[in-house]
Amino acid sequence: MATVADKLTELGITLPPAPKKLGNYEPILITGNTAYLSGHLPFQNDGTLITGKVGDDVSVEDAAIAARQVGLNLLATIQAKLGSLDRVKQVIKTVGFVHGVDGFSQQPQVINGCSDLLAEVFGEERGVGARSAVGVNGLPANIPVEIELIIEITDA
DSSP: OOOHHHHHHHHTOOOOOOOOOOSSSOSEEEETTEEEEEEEOOBOTTSOBOOOOBTTTBOHHHHHHHHHHHHHHHHHHHHHHHSOGGGEEEEEEEEEEEEBOTTOOOHHHHHHHHHHHHHHHHHHHHHOOEEEEEEESOOGGGOSEEEEEEEEEOOO
16 A cells, blocks of 8 residues: 555655744644644745735735645644654644635635645545635734644554
């Protein structure tokens, strides 16, 4: 059976370094067989953030790309903590926050950037869970999207 690392290679995906903590929180907290990932930001591989407000200086398509980058950062955090993405048994819930202009209503299309990545990496069975896509009038550092994740994991 192919590993998640094999799947990443097949997809041409190289994970970025796991983002560093920016405050008084844990990037990932494990209790029992559930891992809770704090909100992750769209850090690019060079450490810079993707910034802007969706519907103003960021298109829906570019915001979805930013959400995919957040997904890569979430995967990097999981890999760093668990040692292997093969320990992910199921994506339970994805919660995405989209910083958009007043009246913006395409939050689901933005968060699809992350959700589609998770489905590609883990497959439909394991990679698709419950989801919320919420519009907000501001996010840290003027980023377009922040995403948190809850996953079920297997024992080491």
